Amino acid sequence: MTSELDPKQQYDAKKYRTPDGIPADIVMFTLTRQERRAATKSLPRFDLKVMLIRRKSWPFAGAWALPGGFSQESESLYETARRELKEETGVDEGHLEYLGVYSTPGRDPRGWIISHAFFALVEEWVLEKRQAADDAQTVGLFTVQEALHELELAFDHREILQDAYRKIQEQMLQTTIAKQFLPEHFTLSELYQVIQTVVPDFAELNFIRKITSTRSRQGILEEARSEEGVPLLSNQYSQRPAQLYKFTDFTPRLSIYT
Amino acid sequence: MTSELDPKQQYDAKKYRTPDGIPADIVMFTLTRQERRAATKSLPRFDLKVMLIRRKSWPFAGAWALPGGFSQESESLYETARRELKEETGVDEGHLEYLGVYSTPGRDPRGWIISHAFFALVEEWVLEKRQAADDAQTVGLFTVQEALHELELAFDHREILQDAYRKIQEQMLQTTIAKQFLPEHFTLSELYQVIQTVVPDFAELNFIRKITSTRSRQGILEEARSEEGVPLLSNQYSQRPAQLYKFTDFTPRLSIYT
DNA sequence: GCAATAGTGTCTGTTAGACAGTATCTA
DNA sequence: TAGATACTGTCTAACAGACACTATTGC
Numbered sequence: 140m141t142s143e144l145d146p147k148q149q150y151d152a153k154k155y156r157t158p159d160g161i162p163a164d165i166v167m168f169t170l171t172r173q174e175r176r177a178a179t180k181s182l183p184r185f186d187l188k189v190m191l192i193r194r195k196s197w198p199f200a201g202a203w204a205l206p207g208g209f210s211q212e213s214e215s216l217y218e219t220a221r222r223e224l225k226e227e228t229g230v231d232e233g234h235l236e237y238l239g240v241y242s243t244p245g246r247d248p249r250g251w252i253i254s255h256a257f258f259a260l261v262e263e264w265v266l267e268k269r270q271a272a273d274d275a276q277t278v279g280l281f282t283v284q285e286a287l288h289e290l291e292l293a294f295d296h297r298e299i300l301q302d303a304y305r306k307i308q309e310q311m312l313q314t315t316i317a318k319q320f321l322p323e324h325f326t327l328s329e330l331y332q333v334i335q336t337v338v339p340d341f342a343e344l345n346f347i348r349k350i351t352s353t354r355s356r357q358g359i360l361e362e363a364r365s366e367e368g369v370p371l372l373s374n375q376y377s378q379r380p381a382q383l384y385k386f387t388d389f390t391p392r393l394s395i396y397t
Numbered sequence: 398m399t400s401e402l403d404p405k406q407q408y409d410a411k412k413y414r415t416p417d418g419i420p421a422d423i424v425m426f427t428l429t430r431q432e433r434r435a436a437t438k439s440l441p442r443f444d445l446k447v448m449l450i451r452r453k454s455w456p457f458a459g460a461w462a463l464p465g466g467f468s469q470e471s472e473s474l475y476e477t478a479r480r481e482l483k484e485e486t487g488v489d490e491g492h493l494e495y496l497g498v499y500s501t502p503g504r505d506p507r508g509w510i511i512s513h514a515f516f517a518l519v520e521e522w523v524l525e526k527r528q529a530a531d532d533a534q535t536v537g538l539f540t541v542q543e544a545l546h547e548l549e550l551a552f553d554h555r556e557i558l559q560d561a562y563r564k565i566q567e568q569m570l571q572t573t574i575a576k577q578f579l580p581e582h583f584t585l586s587e588l589y590q591v592i593q594t595v596v597p598d599f600a601e602l603n604f605i606r607k608i609t610s611t612r613s614r615q616g617i618l619e620e621a622r623s624e625e626g627v628p629l630l631s632n633q634y635s636q637r638p639a640q641l642y643k644f645t646d647f648t649p650r651l652s653i654y655t
Numbered sequence: 656g657c658a659a660t661a662g663t664g665t666c667t668g669t670t671a672g673a674c675a676g677t678a679t680c681t682a
Numbered sequence: 683t684a685g686a687t688a689c690t691g692t693c694t695a696a697c698a699g700a701c702a703c704t705a706t707t708g709c
């Protein structure tokens with residue numbers, strides 16, 4: 140117990156066996172958009188994808204792995220993850236969130252290596268640029284389903300990816316992270332598509348009305364207006380122009396009892 | 398990047414500086430009950446308390462700290478936390494959940510020490526027994542408010558406690574952890590008191606009716622019945638017997654959009 | 656006019672929220 | 683019978699869910 144070691148022991152923690160490394164691994168999600176060929180304008184098809192890197196060397200040479208790297212003494216783990224995200228993608232902003240710790244003995248054949256998983260939400264072009272710079276053999280962008288069920292993943296990265304997928308689904312419904320996958324102003328159909336892409340069994344027939352006209356949910360979104368107060372519309376995805384919305388900074392508190 | 402180290406480097410991770418220790422610290426919550434003196438039977442007053450240990454030696458000698466201890470190579474961090482919980486309280490079951498990692502450089506003057514916080518929900522008698530075995534000078538049971546605002550806490554344990562408090566409040570509303578603070582069968586007033594103790598600004602005037610007679614929430618609770626199907630009642634806290642309930646294993650999915 | 660998205664109308668049954676009122680039991 | 687908890691009644695406004703219907707505009 141920390142509090143009951145004698146002073147000698149506390150000074151010399153190195154007398155114990157200590158870990159061989161503390162990496163941060165990052166699940167980088169992105170939402171890709173593919174135009175559908177249709178008679179008129181239509182919403183693109185979305186896919187939730189994850190970036191993986193093919194390992195070159197032992198262990199798990201040839202398998203796909205989450206990008207990541209070891210933490211240094213001078214930085215917190217969040218800073219490690221930020222740094223790795225920057226190194227991998229070139230961007231130093233965007234949503235980055237802690238996921239959890241993976242410490243099962245034997246998870247890494249190189250030694251006692253405790254990994255911290257993060258997940259990031261990055262824009263499509265970022266990962267595509269990264270992929271273009273390298274070989275498609277080296278960097279891959281896969282749908283979550285492919286990555287989970289069709290690829291050989293290194294270490295316990297399948298478990299990490301599974302946890303990350305569960306977490307992003309939860310967050311998509313309970314927070315406003317959807318904004319990470321949308322431009323500042325967006326239509327309600329776009330928002331609905333984003334939610335459905337991440338959480339396929341999310342279904343709301345009266346989505347538009349529920350968002351716009353129920354008092355208890357007012358405050359999550361607000362209409363986008365020009366400086367003169369004129370409502371902003373978009374006909375990017377439809378013939379009929381649609382009202383644009385933006386997120387406020389309000390997130391309601393959820394409860395199973397209310 | 399993990400995947401781009403050459404084989405030599407990967408074999409000898411020890412050539413890098415590695416952490417001096419990876420402890421698990423545990424925020425042990427309990428709910429204490431104090432009978433109120435009243436003319437007739439009445440509900441007890443509840444308090445959410447946390448167990449702290451007074452440090453004997455450098456660093457932070459004399460300050461209060463979360464119980465915890467260093468992880469070993471042969472165990473996962475969850476197992477470390479379980480083991481510490483057992484060592485501190487004598488019980489090897491009960492709710493134990495991961496909270497997060499604390500790795501700000503300099504957080505521990507002893508060296509590069511990355512701490513993993515857990516929180517546990519234990520029964521009142523467990524901590525009282527522990528406290529009786531030691532000195533009140535050594536082991537303390539404080540309300541969260543006291544611990545956060547009136548005590549000198551070691552390391553970054555105030556931040557950890559603050560995070561744990563936020564998390565338990567969220568969990569209390571969004572999951573069924575309330576069951577950890579209740580007997581198997583309980584009255585709705587008891588449940589309401591438990592929720593309110595952890596989340597003081599939770600207020601529902603029609604709590605009983607909302608829980609029992611709204612279809613969308615059916616499934617969280619069910620009436621406790623004897624084997625013959627007779628509803629079980631309790632008059633422990635009231636003259637008029639109250640229906641007993643128990644949790645099912647169902648937890649609804651929450652969403653800000655529905 | 657057709658195709659596609661963007662909404663609105665309408666109906667029924669359920670729920671929220673406020674608050675008054677009744678029920679039950681024992682000290 | 684007083685005091686405490688345990689409910690139930692009642693009313694209004696809001697909401698959910700289903701589905702039909704209208705609106706807009708480029709092609």
